[in-house]
Amino acid sequence: MTSKNTICLWFDGDALDAAQFYARTFPDSAVGAVFHAPSDYPAGKKGDVLTVLFTVAGIPCMGLNGGAEFKHSEAFSFQIATEDQAETDRLWNAIVGHGGQESACGWCKDRWGLSWQITPRVLTEAIADPDPEVARRAFEAMMTMRKIDVAAIEAARAG
Numbered sequence: 001m002t003s004k005n006t007i008c009l010w011f012d013g014d015a016l017d018a019a020q021f022y023a024r025t026f027p028d029s030a031v032g033a034v035f036h037a038p039s040d041y042p043a044g045k046k047g048d049v050l051t052v053l054f055t056v057a058g059i060p061c062m063g064l065n066g067g068a069e070f071k072h073s074e075a076f077s078f079q080i081a082t083e084d085q086a087e088t089d090r091l092w093n094a095i096v097g098h099g100g101q102e103s104a105c106g107w108c109k110d111r112w113g114l115s116w117q118i119t120p121r122v123l124t125e126a127i128a129d130p131d132p133e134v135a136r137r138a139f140e141a142m143m144t145m146r147k148i149d150v151a152a153i154e155a156a157r158a159g
Contacts, residue, residue, distance in 0.1 A: 003060040006053075010070045011112060013044065015063025018112045019054035025094045026080065028058045043067030077107065077115035081124065085150040092118045092147045106148040120150050126157040134159070 011018060016034060023029045032053035039046045043066050052063040057080055082088040095118075096102055099111030106123070109115050126138030134157055141156035142148065 006060045006062050008062045008064055009114065010066045010072070011063050012068045013048075013065050014112065015052045015065045016049050018110070018114075019052045019061075019063050021098060021110075022056045023054060025091065026057045029056050030054060043069075072109075072113035072115065074103075074107070074109075074115045077117050079117040079119055082118060082120045084120070088118055088120050088148055088150065091116075102146045104146060105142050106145065108147075118148065120148050120153065122150055122157075123148055123153050126153055129157065 009015070009018075016031075019031045023031045032055070034049055034053075035051045037044055037046055037048050037050040041050070044050070049065055051065070054061050054063065056078060059078070080091060082091060092108060095108050095110045095116055101109050103109060103115070106117050106119050107115060108118065123138065123142060127135050127142070129135045129138065137156040137159065138153055141152055145152070
């Protein structure tokens with residue numbers, strides 16, 4: 001990884017599992033180097049996977065198996081822009097169907113507790129519409145959803 005800025009994500013022993021899932025699920029994602037602990041540490045033993053370098057949709061990340069002390073929260077999320085309902089469904093269903101859980105307004109959480117915003121571009125465009133009435137209708141439609149329904153956003157935008 002050559003990036004000067006890398007997102008470090010804390011895991012409880014399963015950083016490699018998470019990185020492999022992200023690499024299978026999101027385009028432009030891959031698992032890179034896996035580093036093993038050179039000696040025992042508070043959350044593991046010598047030889048355990050300590051860190052994993054990976055990318056998620058082109059974003060460089062490092063998974064650190066730091067133990068159970070810290071948990072992920074909605075204060076951090078990955079926002080993935082999708083092109084259509086099929087891509088939205090595929091990513092949403094992969095996260096939720098792999099032990100994750102639904103939330104509101106296009107948010108869901110994976111089985112490791114990381115939050116994801118699966119956001120169709122049509123939603124982003126509708127909320128940013130220069131006509132405030134169009135933006136309001138799209139926003140209010142979104143507020144009733146869990147997974148974003150592209151057709152419903154397009155209908156709200158059209159009025």
